[in-house]
Structures are given as C-alpha cells and as structure tokens.
Amino acid sequence: MYTQAMDTAPKDATPAVRSADEAALQTRFDARIDAGEFIEAKDWMPAHYRKTLIRQISQHAHSEIVGMLPEGNWITRAPTLKRKAILLAKVQDEGGHGLYLYAAAETLGVSRDELLEALHSGQAKYSSIFNYPTLTWADVGTIGWLVDGAAIMNQVPICRCSYAPYARAMIRICREESFHQRQGFDALLTMMQQGTDAQRAMVQDAVNRWWWPCLMMFGPPDDQSPNSAQGMRWGIKRISNDELRQKFVDATVEQARVLGVSLPDPALQWNAARGHWDFGAIDWSEFWQVVGGEGPCNRERLSARVNAWQAGAWVREAAMAHAQKHTIQQEAA
Amino acid sequence: MQASISIHDSPELRYVLRLADTCLILAQRLGQWCGHAPVLEEDIALTNMALDLIGQARALYTHAGDLHATLNGVRYDEDQLAFLRDERDYFNPTLVELPNALDGSAAPGDFAQTVLRNCMIASLLVLVWTALLRSNDKALAAIAEKAIKEARYHQQHYADWVVRLGDGTDVSAKRMQHALGLLWPYVSELFVEDAIDRAAATQGLGPAWSTLRASWMSQMQSVLEAAQLQVPQLNAFCSTGRCGVHSEHMGFLLAEMQHLQRAYPGAVW
Ligand SMILES: [Fe+2]
Ligand SMILES: [Fe+2]
Numbered sequence: 001m002y003t004q005a006m007d008t009a010p011k012d013a014t015p016a017v018r019s020a021d022e023a024a025l026q027t028r029f030d031a032r033i034d035a036g037e038f039i040e041a042k043d044w045m046p047a048h049y050r051k052t053l054i055r056q057i058s059q060h061a062h063s064e065i066v067g068m069l070p071e072g073n074w075i076t077r078a079p080t081l082k083r084k085a086i087l088l089a090k091v092q093d094e095g096g097h098g099l100y101l102y103a104a105a106e107t108l109g110v111s112r113d114e115l116l117e118a119l120h121s122g123q124a125k126y127s128s129i130f131n132y133p134t135l136t137w138a139d140v141g142t143i144g145w146l147v148d149g150a151a152i153m154n155q156v157p158i159c160r161c162s163y164a165p166y167a168r169a170m171i172r173i174c175r176e177e178s179f180h181q182r183q184g185f186d187a188l189l190t191m192m193q194q195g196t197d198a199q200r201a202m203v204q205d206a207v208n209r210w211w212w213p214c215l216m217m218f219g220p221p222d223d224q225s226p227n228s229a230q231g232m233r234w235g236i237k238r239i240s241n242d243e244l245r246q247k248f249v250d251a252t253v254e255q256a257r258v259l260g261v262s263l264p265d266p267a268l269q270w271n272a273a274r275g276h277w278d279f280g281a282i283d284w285s286e287f288w289q290v291v292g293g294e295g296p297c298n299r300e301r302l303s304a305r306v307n308a309w310q311a312g313a314w315v316r317e318a319a320m321a322h323a324q325k326h327t328i329q330q331e332a333a
Numbered sequence: 334m335q336a337s338i339s340i341h342d343s344p345e346l347r348y349v350l351r352l353a354d355t356c357l358i359l360a361q362r363l364g365q366w367c368g369h370a371p372v373l374e375e376d377i378a379l380t381n382m383a384l385d386l387i388g389q390a391r392a393l394y395t396h397a398g399d400l401h402a403t404l405n406g407v408r409y410d411e412d413q414l415a416f417l418r419d420e421r422d423y424f425n426p427t428l429v430e431l432p433n434a435l436d437g438s439a440a441p442g443d444f445a446q447t448v449l450r451n452c453m454i455a456s457l458l459v460l461v462w463t464a465l466l467r468s469n470d471k472a473l474a475a476i477a478e479k480a481i482k483e484a485r486y487h488q489q490h491y492a493d494w495v496v497r498l499g500d501g502t503d504v505s506a507k508r509m510q511h512a513l514g515l516l517w518p519y520v521s522e523l524f525v526e527d528a529i530d531r532a533a534a535t536q537g538l539g540p541a542w543s544t545l546r547a548s549w550m551s552q553m554q555s556v557l558e559a560a561q562l563q564v565p566q567l568n569a570f571c572s573t574g575r576c577g578v579h580s581e582h583m584g585f586l587l588a589e590m591q592h593l594q595r596a597y598p599g600a601v602w
Binding site: 092098102317 | 357360361364365367368369370371372373374375376377380381383384387388390391394411412415416439444496497498500501502504505508589590592593594597599600601602
C-alpha cells in the first residue's frame with residue numbers, strides 16, 4: 001500500500017563503474033541477502049539499495065501522516081463517544097507509525113526534515129488512496145476494513161524485509177494495523193446488522209466508492225512494475241503486487257458476505273480451477289491519474305500538510321531557541 | 334431529526350455535567366488539530382489529551398445518567414447526554430468552547446492559544462479531581478482517581494509549552510502574550526460561586542470551584558512568570574457558559590458534533 005515507491009518511480013539504472021573494493025563488498029552483501037540475513041544500519045550496503053529503501057520507507061511514513069487527514073476529517077463528527085475514542089486512538093496510531101518510519105529512514109542517513117521537504121515540494125509521493133475523500137461516516141469504517149486491510153496484506157511481508165530497522169518498525173506497526181481493520185469492520189457490521197435502511201445504504205455506497213481504489217493500492221500489474229524484480233532480489237519486496245491483490249480479494253469476498261454488502265464488480269466469481277476469486281479489469285488510467293496529481297483531493301491533502309508545517313515554523317523555532325538558552329544557562333551554572 | 338432530551342434541573346446533576354461537558358467540549362476542539370499540528374509529536378500529544386478527556390467525559394456521563402435515573406426514573410446513556418441536549422443544557426465554561434484561534438488568525442488553530450488553554454484547563458482539572466478524591470459520591474471519587482494522573486500529565490506537558498513559547502523567540506513571546514490577552518478574560522467565569530457549587534460543597538459532593546481560585550492563580554502565575562509573560566488584569570467581563578449561556582461559537586461546535594445523531598433517528602452506530 002503505502003509502498004508504491006518502487007512501482008511509481010522510473011526504472012532505476014544500475015551504476016556502472018565500481019572499484020575493486022566496492023565490488024568485493026557488493027559480493028559479500030549479495031551473499032548475505034541470499035542467505036536471508038538482515039542488514040543493519042551500520043553495515044555496508046550498495047548506494048542503490050540505500051536509495052531505494054529511503055524512497056520506500058519515507059513514502060510509507062508520508063502515507064501514514066497524510067492518511068491521518070481523511071479519517072481525521074470525521075473526529076469531530078463521530079456519532080458516539082465510543083466511536084470518537086476509537087477513531088482518535090486509530091488516527092493517533094497512524095501518527096505513531098509515521099514516527100517509527102521516519103526514525104527507520106533516519107538510520108539510512110537522511111533527516112526527517114529533509115524527507116518532509118521532499119513531501120512538501122511534491123517530489124516524494126504518498127499512497128494515492130489518501131487522495132480520495134471521506135464523504136460519510138461509513139467511509140471511516142470502510143477505510144478501516146478495506147484500506148487498513150489492504151495495508152496489512154502488503155505490510156506483513158515487509159516484517160521480513162532485509163533491512164532490519166524497517167522490518168522491526170513494521171512488526172510494531174502490523175500489530176496495531178489489525179486493530180484498525182477490526183474496528184472498521186465492527187463499525188460497519190454494527191450499521192449493517194443493527195442499523196436502519198439509511199445506514200445500510202450509507203455502508204454500501206462507501207464500499208462502492210472504495211473498492212476499486214483499494215485494489216489499486218497494491219500497485220500496477222506485475223508486468224508493469226519496473227523495479228519489482230530488483231526489490232525482490234534485495235528482499236525489500238517479498239510478494240508480487242498481483243499475488244497480494246489476489247490474496248486481498250480472496251479474503252475480502254468472505255468478509256463482505258458476513259457484512260451483507262456487495263462488492264461492485266459483476267465479474268467477481270469463484271474460479272475452482274485456480275482456487276481463487278476472479279475479478280474484473282482494474283481501470284489503471286484512474287490509478288495513474290491520481291498518482292499524477294489529478295485525484296479528487298491531491299491538492300487539499302498536500303496543502304494541508306504544507307500549511308501545518310509552515311504555520312508551525314514559529315513553534316519549532318521557539319522550541320529550539322528555548323532549548324538552546326536552557327543549555328547555555330546550565331553550562332554557565 | 335432526533336429531538337433533544339430534557340434534563341432534570343437538580344444542582345447535583347448540573348455539577349457533574351459541568352465537569353463532563355468541560356472534558357467533552359475541550360476534546361472536541363483538540364480533535365480539530367488532528368493532522369495539522371506544528372510537529373508530529375505534538376499532533377500525537379494533542380490527540381492523546383483529547384482521548385483522555387473523552388474517557389473522563391464518558392465515565393462522568395454514565396454517572397450522570399445514573400443520577401438522572403435516581404432523580405426521575407429516566408436513565409440516559411452517555412451518548413444521549415453527549416449528543417442530544419440543547420445548547421442551553423450544556424454547562425461547560427465558555428473558555429473550552431472557544432475556537433482554537435479565537436481571533437480567527439489561523440485554521441485549524443493557533444498553537445499558542447491551544448497550549449495556553451490546555452495548561453489553564455488541565456491546571457483547573459488537577460485541582461477539581463484532587464478535591465473530588467474526597468467526594469462522598471464513591472463513583473465520582475473513583476473517576477477522579479484515574480483522571481487525576483492524566484490531568485497532571487497534561488498540566489505538566491502544556492505548562493512546559495507555555496514556558497518554551499513564552500521564553501523562546503521574540504515572535505513566540507509576542508504570540509503567547511497575545512494568546513494570553515485573548516483567553517485570560519475567560520478566567521473570571523471559572524471561579525464564580527453560585528447555588529450549584531454551594532449545594533455540591535454543602536453535600537460533600539465536590540468543591541465549589543470558587544474555592545480553587547487561589548491555588549489555580551498561584552500555579553498559573555508561576556508558569557507565566559517562568560514564561561516571562563505579563564499576567565493581564567481581569568476586568569468586568571465574565572462569561573456564563575457554566576450556566577448554559579454560551580458564546581456564538583458553541584452552536585457551530587454542537588451542530589458539527591451532533592449532526593449524525595440528529596440526522597439519523599433510530600440509528601445504531
Ligand atoms: Fe498505519
Ligand atoms: Fe492503520
């Protein structure tokens with residue numbers, strides 16, 4: 001999900017000229033990867049591996065914090081105190097995920113400020129799913145169920161990522177993501193089973209709008225994913241986009257049945273020969289349109305982040321100035 | 334549209350609602366910051382305080398619902414109390430309902446006003462909860478015991494921010510002083526003595542907030558002094574939210590908060 005980095009970046013060129021020393025290091029690195037060893041921050045790694053990880057981890061971090069916005073949109077309108085508390089806790093978790101991930105990226109030698117600068121300038125991306133609007137309360141439940149559900153599918157394999165600080169961050173994150181999915185499903189189930197017709201219609205409408213964008217979260221089809229092979233080779237990516245997407249569809253069809261909602265795909269059908277659900281063609285032009293900046297909320301999301309950062313500059317400067325005065329006073333004393 | 338519930342006018346119930354509404358309405362304001370704070374750590378901290386306040390409000394509303402049932406046999410649940418009252422039946426002090434930027438200077442808020450208000454209210458709540466530990470209402474005392482730890486943490490966290498910003502840069506000092514000028518006039522209301530408070534004090538239910546004034550003032554003064562801010566004078570203005578007469582901002586806050594409960598009668602969320 002949050003890791004479209006390798007899919008949406010241009011195909012990387014492999015660096016050509018290398019010293020003999022570096023070639024030896026490279027060989028040792030490749031052997032470690034092949035042996036399934038984890039790479040730590042202090043270990044030698046190829047520049048290209050480092051760059052790819054920075055891109056992926058930071059995109060993941062940005063997705064967590066931009067992802068706070070669509071759901072944050074409903075905190076003040078949550079329909080009960082219990083739901084308000086759950087939503088606050090969930091959005092707070094996403095902020096925490098952002099923190100762990102920025103910290104993991106920092107082990108690779110970039111600062112959080114640099115990464116944020118790249119987000120704010122539009123140079124770094126975040127998951128395009130967050131460029132869709134949350135129009136009703138059922139969207140909040142649907143995000144938990146489908147968006148967090150897709151995120152879990154995508155993120156569980158990253159817990160075994162070859163870069164250890166990223167893998168460790170993902171283990172913590174995945175633990176919390178399953179609560180996110182459950183609370184979303186539970187919110188929808190309550191509306192479907194105990195609610196009114198108007199509420200059931202609200203849920204169905206939300207599922208209709210989120211279903212296809214959620215399938216797009218896994219990234220373009222394998223044959224159009226330029227950097228996937230390298231990611232697999234390095235143990236950064238473990239399962240292909242199409243495999244993950246299929247796993248997600250297979251798991252979700254049954255959950256939709258329990259909920260009593262239909263999924264908006266007439267081609268959805270059990271294929272006994274494959275042992276999987278077949279599903280209809282995804283409109284990839286929509287995906288590329290949203291990735292390219294022309295989704296329903298791209299401008300609002302980015303400007304919300306930029307405005308928060310700019311409006312908060314005086315606070316960060318003051319905190320720094322205060323801390324400096326304080327250390328000077330302590331040193332003088 | 335879902336109609337409003339009517340609330341028994343017993344002083345004891347109102348006393349509990351004043352505290353519950355203070356928690357809920359401030360949490361509502363803090364929730365508006367989500368995703369927009371100056372740094373990620375403070376985004377999380379604001380959400381954290383909102384969560385604690387919601388937890389406290391829930392316990393208090395449930396207790397108020399029980400009280401209501403003993404008064405006239407009608408038991409309300411936490412959501413009926415939180416979402417289905419008319420504006421005049423909310424009894425929080427006006428200070429907590431004010432927008433995050435009272436002067437309209439920034440959306441979703443001015444961090445200076447937010448940290449100052451959080452410090453002011455958390456300091457008040459620490460005193461209220463401390464006194465409630467001795468309440469002869471055992472349920473209320475139990476709520477206080479859990480809440481006081483949370484309130485102490487909020488007080489410390491936001492007092493630190495008041496000092497940091499007051500004694501930071503010239504810009505931040507100016508902004509904090511401006512925030513103080515905007516919010517300080519709402520202090521008077523916090524400590525007005527009235528029949529509801531007197532009844533609570535006489536019954537041993539809880540403190541009259543007026544009796545907390547001296548401690549609150551001295552705590553705030555030491556924070557503001559450390560922040561190198563000038564404490565404004567209190568003049569004749571006195572807001573009246575605790576009596577149910579609110580500012581112009583309250584109606585919008587409630588419209589937003591109540592919207593789903595009002596628009597979908599019979600719904601289960
Ligand atoms: Fe997350
Ligand atoms: Fe999540």
